[in-house]
Amino acid sequence: MKKFFSFLGIAILGGALTLGGYKMLFNEQVIIERTIEQPMQTVQANYKSTLNTAVTNAISTDFTVAAEKSVHAVVHVKNTAIKTQVNPLDLFFGNNNNGREYKQIGTGSGVIISSDGYIVTNNHVIDSASDIEITLNNKKKYKAELIGTDKENDIALLKINAELDLPYIPFANSDNIKVGEWVLAVGNPYNLTSTVTAGIVSAKGRDLEGNSAIDSFIQTDAAVNPGNSGGALVNTRGELVGINTAITSKTGSFIGYSFAVPSNIAKKVIDDLLEFGAVQEAVLGINIDSSDADIEGVKIGGLSEGSGAEKSGLKSGDIITKVNNVKISKFSELRGQLTAKRPGEFVDITVIRDGEFMTKKVELSKKDTFVSRSFNIILKDLTKKERNTYNLKGGAKIVRNANKSLDYYGVKEGYIIIEINKKVVSNASEAAKILDTSNTNGTPVYIEVINLEGERERYAFR
Template identity: 45%
Template sequence: MRKLASLLIVSILGGALTLGSYKLFFEEENVSFLQEKQDATQSLIQANYDANRTYGTNVDFTAAAEKTVHAVVHVKNVAVYSGPRSWADVMQGKTESSKALRGTGSGVIITPDGYIVTNNHVIDGANELEVTLNNNKTYKAKVIGTDAISDIALIKVEPEEDLEYIPFGNSNNTKVGEWVLAVGNPFNLKSTVTAGIISAKSRNLNPNATGQSFIQTDAAINPGNSGGALVNINGELIGINTAITSMTGSYVGYAFAVPSNNARKIVEDIMEYGDIQQGILGIRGSDFNRTPELSEEYGTTQGVYVSEVTSGSGAEKAGIKAKDVIRKIDNIKVNKFSDLTGYINTKRPNDTVNVTVLRNGVEKEIAVKLTKLSVTQLPIGLEVTNASKDELKFYQTENGVKISKTLSDQYAEEEFVGAIITEINGDKIYDIRDAEEAFKSLERGQGLTMTFIDKTGQKQRVIFR
């Protein structure tokens, strides 16, 4: 018995020493390459369904991975500096230009001649862009166009031969629970493939933003995956991986992608028109889960309650009224406002959509021709619209947007309504999309300076802290 006890003690000590040695010599420190500042609160970090197919735990991902891994690239955002960078450089006689890596991300080749989709935050502020393919070939890339609001950018390389690319899938046809793969370059680890399912659709990460509509997935996405591909089991592009919500800055169980239909529409707008053609329905509304008293009154929790119809909009002309409840659009079920805006963001001005509304207990289908976005609400409590050429000429300015309504008591309506906002934080504002992008690009805690011309023609400056 004593001999058995001695053997047991020796075994336990041996196991402890083995584990201790492993921890001491083999376990590496967890290294984060994330450049964004972290805090203790959750923060947003700039990071088709075949009914005949059986989806289960025995699904084979190899075909989809093989189809897509060669069409996802590593994107390096490089800043170029000229002249000496420091006193040490001066002392050493270094005067030539130097480069610094601002950040890295991923991109998706969408055409064989080298058009690549990525996130705007991946390439923002770059002097040079370097794109590395899966075969280690490196190209210089140029920016074709960007949309900061949707966080989508289109860049181009000039390859010697046709490149492998990923075809667009239809993100409207994706289903919650469907298998997906995320392909990208997390933590500079090239050509990484992770698997998961679609956890949710039409996810809005910011309650104050009305245009967000992300695909949520539990496929592991980390810093460096931004701009990479979210693909279905057929190897079709259904999303551009964009963001994670995390206390640590790394994957915690869910991540978010811009739906492929939205990304495709932005890319086509950039290539065909040179800017974003945004159509609007022309209503203001709310989800029923935010207004439980309305749910009780209407006897439903599904749909978008129309609180206001914009004057002159397609919705007004077609006959949509305040107190209507939008239940479907083009026969797609609308459960919440992000379902509606996510679909509208795939359309252009003058497109016609069929809107099913509930009115007085009866459902009615109304055809609405979308109009061009011409008015938006800024987070500082102002509604602005694009200024006409005559208005800009009257105020003797080449650029600006007009304040059309005050949404806060802190502004005197007679002073601000009709004024022209010309700059936000030193950046010139030419239209309402510029104004939206200026606010979207603000960092947490950053102050804001707004320059405007009041109705007397005087230039004023307001500082928000």
């Protein structure tokens, strides 16, 4: 029996050794791998993904050239204004106290537009400034001279005298910029010099108050913060397409969108300030019918007698759709095109009349009505007949009065303003500016007018 178990054990051990050796020597060779090639299935489709294309374009867009061209031509603007603080008790008791003077410092940005030192910025950046200091990107500082301002378009022109030619940014045609195009905002937010942010053009011809506003901004999502005002909005070639002006924000900081004055408007304002000392505003000579908000374009409600629009054959009810082949879908876009033009220029106006398109060549007229926002009145230049009738060299006629204070004193539409604060008024534009700059800090404004009976009257308004 013992021999039987011995033989059995030896047999089992030998079998195990044989099986192990077989596995070690031949196992790799006996494994067979089969690869079955599956034919690739293709599907024909019209869909084309834009995501990869957009990402590729974004990655391939090089902002360094535009940044390098523009960053040295954007300056820091520091303004110092002398303010007067009046004690309310002195006003109440009628004390002759002139108040306490103090300095108020403001900062913003500006853009060098010529090698000899002309700089464009926003009017609100330097408004009421008694001293303006410019700091270049190389830290050099210069005193600036104020050449002129346009409050309505929020543009101001400065001049510095430097020892060498300065780097500057050339103007681009802002009409050519497209929604979705990349742009850079260059400025000095929060006193951080030479800051560059990137975004795209979100909209054109944008107004901030609704379709009746005079604004015609370029809207962008490039980050703009306090201190960026007056800075440059440039395309990827480093050309100036706008002057950064405003943001919409509940916090005072950037929350998604910013707005720039188009370069065509800024350039026209600058040229007018240099040549005439004031902006030459051009108009078609029409009234707008805004009763139908669903119309794409601008509907003519009426025409001024003797205006270029009337002479060209435009009629009430025509819907303006283009100015010089630039599409017009709302009033702010029409306003933007006209703001970039001068009186005496001819423009091609395309309209829809009775369902048909037609184009009229219109000579633009000089604007003769101006708004005083602080008094809420519209003023118009006097005609030659009116000046002769009252033996006046100038003056401003009230053609619309929405001011309850003026109503209270009996000042009506048709009254002619001839003096403001004992200064003779030359025209409606000057009158509007004097009224808006004088009606501050509770200072009385003295106005002399000619009433509807031709009599002279004097009023004091606070």
